[in-house]
Amino acid sequence: MTTSLKIVVLAKQVPDTRNVGKNAMKEDGTVNRAALPAIFNPEDLNALEQALRLKDRYPGTTIHLLTMGPGRAADIIREGLFRGADGGVLLTDRKFAGADTLATSYALAQALRKLQPHIVIAGRQAIDGDTAQVGPQVAEKLGWPQVTYAEEIISYDGKEMVIKRRLERGVETVSASLPLVVTVHASAPGCRPRHAKQLLKYKHAKTLSEIQEAGADYDTGLKNVDYLRVPEWGVADVGGEEIQFGLSGSPTKVKKIENIVFQAKESKKLTATDGDIDGLIKELMANHTIG
Amino acid sequence: MNNILVYCEIESGRVADVSLELLTKGRGLAAQLGCKVEALAVGSKLSGIEKELMNYGAHIIHVADEERLDPFRTLPHAAITIGVIKTEQPQIVLFGATSVGRDLAPRVSSALKSGLTADCTSLEIGDHTDTKGNTYTNLLYQIRPAFGGNIIATIINPDHRPQMATVREGVMKKEPLPALVQGEVKKVDVGKYVHDADFAVRIIERHIEDRKVDIKGASIIVSGGYGVGSKENFKQLFDLAAVLGAEVGASRAAVDAGFADHARQVGQTGVTVRPKLYIACGISGQIQHTAGMDQSAIVISINPDANAPINQLADYAVVGDMNEVIPKMIKSYRENSK
Numbered sequence: 001m002t003t004s005l006k007i008v009v010l011a012k013q014v015p016d017t018r019n020v021g022k023n024a025m026k027e028d029g030t031v032n033r034a035a036l037p038a039i040f041n042p043e044d045l046n047a048l049e050q051a052l053r054l055k056d057r058y059p060g061t062t063i064h065l066l067t068m069g070p071g072r073a074a075d076i077i078r079e080g081l082f083r084g085a086d087g088g089v090l091l092t093d094r095k096f097a098g099a100d101t102l103a104t105s106y107a108l109a110q111a112l113r114k115l116q117p118h119i120v121i122a123g124r125q126a127i128d129g130d131t132a133q134v135g136p137q138v139a140e141k142l143g144w145p146q147v148t149y150a151e152e153i154i155s156y157d158g159k160e161m162v163i164k165r166r167l168e169r170g171v172e173t174v175s176a177s178l179p180l181v182v183t184v185h186a187s188a189p190g191c192r193p194r195h196a197k198q199l200l201k202y203k204h205a206k207t208l209s210e211i212q213e214a215g216a217d218y219d220t221g222l223k224n225v226d227y228l229r230v231p232e233w234g235v236a237d238v239g240g241e242e243i244q245f246g247l248s249g250s251p252t253k254v255k256k257i258e259n260i261v262f263q264a265k266e267s268k269k270l271t272a273t274d275g276d277i278d279g280l281i282k283e284l285m286a287n288h289t290i291g
Numbered sequence: 292m293n294n295i296l297v298y299c300e301i302e303s304g305r306v307a308d309v310s311l312e313l314l315t316k317g318r319g320l321a322a323q324l325g326c327k328v329e330a331l332a333v334g335s336k337l338s339g340i341e342k343e344l345m346n347y348g349a350h351i352i353h354v355a356d357e358e359r360l361d362p363f364r365t366l367p368h369a370a371i372t373i374g375v376i377k378t379e380q381p382q383i384v385l386f387g388a389t390s391v392g393r394d395l396a397p398r399v400s401s402a403l404k405s406g407l408t409a410d411c412t413s414l415e416i417g418d419h420t421d422t423k424g425n426t427y428t429n430l431l432y433q434i435r436p437a438f439g440g441n442i443i444a445t446i447i448n449p450d451h452r453p454q455m456a457t458v459r460e461g462v463m464k465k466e467p468l469p470a471l472v473q474g475e476v477k478k479v480d481v482g483k484y485v486h487d488a489d490f491a492v493r494i495i496e497r498h499i500e501d502r503k504v505d506i507k508g509a510s511i512i513v514s515g516g517y518g519v520g521s522k523e524n525f526k527q528l529f530d531l532a533a534v535l536g537a538e539v540g541a542s543r544a545a546v547d548a549g550f551a552d553h554a555r556q557v558g559q560t561g562v563t564v565r566p567k568l569y570i571a572c573g574i575s576g577q578i579q580h581t582a583g584m585d586q587s588a589i590v591i592s593i594n595p596d597a598n599a600p601i602n603q604l605a606d607y608a609v610v611g612d613m614n615e616v617i618p619k620m621i622k623s624y625r626e627n628s629k
Contacts, residue, residue, distance in 0.1 A: 015438075017438055100406065101397065102400065102401060102404065102406065102407075105401060128437075128438060129409075129437065130409065130410065130559075130560060131397075131409035131410070132397070133393075133396075133397035133400070133407060133409060135397075136365070136394060136395075136397035136398045136401070137398070137400065137401040139398065140397075140401035140402055141401060145366060145492050146365055146394070146398065147492060148365075148393075148394045149390060149394075162495065167390040167499065168390045169499050169500055170497070170500050171498050172494060172497045172498075172499075173496040173497070174492050174493060174494050174495060175492070175493045175495055176491060176492040176493070186547075187553075250406070251404070251405055251406030251450065251451035252406035252407070252433075252446050252447070253421075253446070253447050253449060254444055254445070254446060255419060255445040255447045256444070256445040257437075257442050257443070257445075258442065258445075259442055259443075267603070267606055267607065267608045268606065268607045268608065269597075269608050269610065270607055270609045270610070271609070271610055272610070272611025272612065272615045272616050272619070274619060274623075276609070277609070277616060277619040277623055278623045278627075280591070280607055280609070280620075281620060281623040281624050281627055282623075284589075285624075285627055285628070289567060289568050289588075289589055290511065290535050290568065290624070
């Protein structure tokens with residue numbers, strides 16, 4: 001039985017919400033996405049590493065990235081190629097816009113039906129939403145089982161895959177046959193860095209839109225090199241019911257967005273002097289907060 | 292009547308705290324809506340469990356009891372949950388935002404093609420008028436921090452039922468009914484919903500531990516953020532905690548940086564705490580952290596930045612370096628407690 005796998009890694013380009021600076025909010029109180037660097041969603045990198053480890057172990061295995069987003073999300077495909085993936089697809093179409101997790105998973109599942117992998121590996125959740133919903137929803141749409149919070153893919157014998165899961169209060173080792181959707185937890189090993197050979201090979205990998213935008217700046221000799229063309233798929237390419245994509249396919253609606261305003265509260269300002277600290281401790285002991 | 296259904300999580304024969312918290316919350320929402328609370332218990336050897344669920348306000352308890360249903364596996368539990376929802380037509384379904392709930396709820400939502408909001412910190416009932424002038428009454432407002440906690444979003448599902456949400460453990464109050472109200476127990480015909488193929492994922496080994504680090508139950512918490520700087524510096528927090536009889540907590544940034552274990556994480560994606568004293572060291576005070584500690588009785592912040600947002604909710608804002616402040620606190624406490 002062959003052990004070579006056709007893997008698709010789901011990856012998302014996200015604003016780096018962990019490093020929200022002072023200019024992250026606009027004057028009108030909305031989030032200034034432009035001020036936040038766009039990064040490869042951290043747990044999707046853990047997922048990519050699990051895929052790369054399978055590729056190391058089982059010769060003939062291929063890895064394709066699948067991402068949905070605006071044109072600049074092609075960066076995610078390139079980053080994956082630099083680190084050892086074999087290809088990728090950018091799902092991009094105005095009709096995908098405004099999608100909640102359900103409409104997102106519908107679009108991804110439609111693309112996956114076309115790609116026909118043996119296994120889909122994704123990060124547990126994306127840091128811009130932290131919902132952890134897309135992985136299980138993609139699995140349901142495909143009618144495949146899911147194994148969430150994977151920390152390590154232990155073995156694969158051509159049929160059964162053994163996976164260690166990280167739960168809130170423990171660990172679980174499960175066995176499941178393919179096809180399968182696996183979501184990877186942050187406690188899994190981080191992703192290996194870019195590989196110099198891959199970087200040289202894929203430096204000029206671009207989508208058709210990017211090539212058109214670059215115009216005369218893109219080396220015409222590279223235009224016909226197949227592996228340098230990152231495919232862009234829209235609704236017409238993946239098929240399905242149009243109403244299930246984007247805003248119309250999203251049952252959840254945002255009613256209201258509030259920016260965080262801390263409640264004003266009297267606070268005592270202290271410094272690190274001996275007197276201030278000693279006074280603080282005495283006060284806390286006097287009112288029985290400590291001691 | 293379209294009721295509120297709570298998926299009740301059961302581990303080693305015990306109902307999870309978060310499920311009892313959701314039943315408590317469900318009671319309040321049901322009173323507003325004029326409906327009842329239903330509980331769904333899926334597992335094995337569940338006799339006796341209905342009493343506890345009734346005690347927290349479940350009027351109708353659906354029990355799916357079969358050996359293969361314990362421990363939790365996604366597919367059989369999803370099949371039963373989907374089946375019961377289709378039969379009972381609840382208007383709201385609530386899950387704990389736990390390893391189980393966050394695995395199960397999205398699968399159920401996808402199968403029912405209905406919306407799901409993850410990790411809500413508040414649930415309210417309210418009305419809505421959309422841009423076309425359509426009005427909706429008595430919707431579930433699903434309120435959660437979003438975008439890394441920089442905004443609070445109110446999410447609704449105007450046109451789809453059920454309205455589904457997951458809620459973190461410890462966010463809502465857990466309160467038994469003052470007097471037991473007899474509920475109705477309905478046995479779920481497991482074979483009707485579950486098929487052999489649903490057991491495709493086999494559990495080979497499983498170690499579930501009681502949470503060793505109990506920051507939830509601690510009355511004093513010394514918590515560190517990214518500003519602590521290193522795992523080495525975090526040891527000072529443990530020193531202070533040992534002196535005060537406290538537990539050590541951490542912000543997500545500190546956990547992500549590897550300074551502390553995930554079990555210590557306070558905040559939206561960690562544990563919600565309400566200690567009598569919360570000492571925040573090198574924590575800037577992003578909402579996803581403060582959402583998990585703003586109910587603390589007294590907050591002390593130790594931060595070199597006088598303008599750190601945490602100082603807005605701190606009762607005592609010590610502007611200074613924790614490497615200097617903590618040893619002084621330990622020294623002062625030792626001297627004064629003699």
